[in-house]
Amino acid sequence: MQRANSQDAHLDDKSRLKLIGAHGAFDRIKCAHEAGEMTADAAVAACEMLLRGLDDLKARVPASRQSAAREARKTAWLVWQKTDGKCTYCAVTLNPFDRNADNGFHIDHVTPKDAGGTDDIDNLTPACRSCNISKGPRTPEQWEARHGLQ
Secondary structure (H helix, E strand, O other), X not given: OHHHHHHOOOOOHHHHHHHHHHHHHHHHHHHHHHOOOOOHHHXXXXXXXXXHHHHHHHOOOOHHHHHHHHHHHHHHHHHHHHOOOEOOXXXXXXXXXXXXXXXXXXXXXXXXHHHOOOOOHHHEEEEEHHXXXXXXXXXXXXXXXXXXXX
């Protein structure tokens, strides 16, 4: 996920906020439609309008960065789905929009890279910022033993 954020670093703050806001806007449209507050046609029109705005932002990003960012988002989504947006270690609901919050969505290497772990999806797991920082370059077993959780 960090890679995706760094790929978008060339966007100004206003553009970055538009990208983040679009995710929430799509969710609000979906919820409004599911609650019967918006017809299917109105929901489609609203989504199309958002997509046009995102296409404008996308036009500012070079193709090589788009590809790397797309792969990072795909990996983040696959990791997120492993626990349905919960921290593997403490089960808190993760915040995908603010990595610096205590419950911010981080991707943890189960077997740390320092200990021979890889970036393979099987070695990645969702963690909140607090657990990920606390765990550091340790295996879950080492981390649990250090904190008396076994």
